[in-house]
Amino acid sequence: AQSVAQPEDQVNVAEGNPLTVKCTYSVSGNPYLFWYVQYPNRGLQFLLKYITGDNLVKGSYGFEAEFNKSQTSFHLKKPSALVSDSALYFCAVSINTGGFKTIFGAGTRLFVKA
Amino acid sequence: GAGVSQSPSNKVTEKGKDVELRCDPISGHTALYWYRQRLGQGLEFLIYFQGNSAPDKSGLPSDRFSAERTGESVSTLTIQRTQQEDSAVYLCASSLGRDGYEQYFGPGTRLTVT
Numbered sequence A: 001a002q003s004v005a006q007p008e009d010q011v012n013v014a015e016g017n018p019l020t021v022k023c024t025y026s027v028s029g030n031p032y033l034f035w036y037v038q039y040p041n042r043g044l045q046f047l048l049k050y051i052t053g054d055n056l057v058k059g060s061y062g063f064e065a066e067f068n069k070s071q072t073s074f075h076l077k078k079p080s081a082l083v084s085d086s087a088l089y090f091c092a093v094s095i096n097t098g099g100f101k102t103i104f105g106a107g108t109r110l111f112v113k114a
Numbered sequence B: 001g002a003g004v005s006q007s008p009s010n011k012v013t014e015k016g017k018d019v020e021l022r023c024d025p026i027s028g029h030t031a032l033y034w035y036r037q038r039l040g041q042g043l044e045f046l047i048y049f050q051g052n053s054a055p056d057k058s059g060l061p062s063d064r065f066s067a068e069r070t071g072e073s074v075s076t077l078t079i080q081r082t083q084q085e086d087s088a089v090y091l092c093a094s095s096l097g098r099d100g101y102e103q104y105f106g107p108g109t110r111l112t113v114t
Helices: none
Strands: A003-005 A010-014 A019-021 A024-026 A031-038 A044-050 A056-058 A064-068 A073-078 A087-095 A102-104 A108-113 B005-007 B010-013 B019-024 B031-037 B043-050 B065-069 B075-079 B088-095 B109-113
Touching: A003 A087, A003 A102, A010 A019, A019 A108, A024 A073, A031 A064, A031 A073, A044 A056, A044 A064, A044 A073, A073 A087, A102 B043, B005 B088, B010 B019, B019 B088, B019 B109, B031 B075, B043 B065, B043 B075, B075 B088
Parallel strands: A010 A108, B010 B109
Antiparallel strands: A003 A024, A019 A073, A031 A044, A031 A087, A056 A064, A064 A073, A087 A102, A087 A108, B005 B019, B019 B075, B031 B043, B031 B088, B065 B075, B088 B109
């Protein structure tokens, strides 16, 4: 079965420290990979995506993610966390086969402490 | 420019009633998606429209759920004979195309079935 896993329900990090939010996937074919963020009382927003090319992609708000095909992972990273980064983060996979479905992970809540 | 809009923002209904949720996608976006997000959980894919192609209805949880889209514009999600387990936030998203394009989300409709 095709799936996306975000193994951590919650990640806690101190402001100024680097952060990592993990995502692994299990799909057939070549996936397109996305990260979305949901701030409190705001809608889901696109952060970044990997389609092809350079395995390290950069996105909004200083976030970046690294595609690792051998480990089927797409971890989200930021060198220096801000309190304002506290939000719910979703990893998503879009599969380029005859049919379509975007599969979202369950989400990881990030808490950044001042 | 205008984003994805959804109406109503909140809907409280009695068990057994029908409800209709509306989504206005971003102009020019050919793809439109509906998701359900239960409290504290991830996004559950419901249905996907792409241009004039037949919609992908594989995520609809039961035959009480249906959705329509007129061309590349407004979509309505209808839930008949609502049940308490239908209580959730229903999110609509649109994108420029299919695989590889990021989705832009509306603010959601919070449905409460009493």
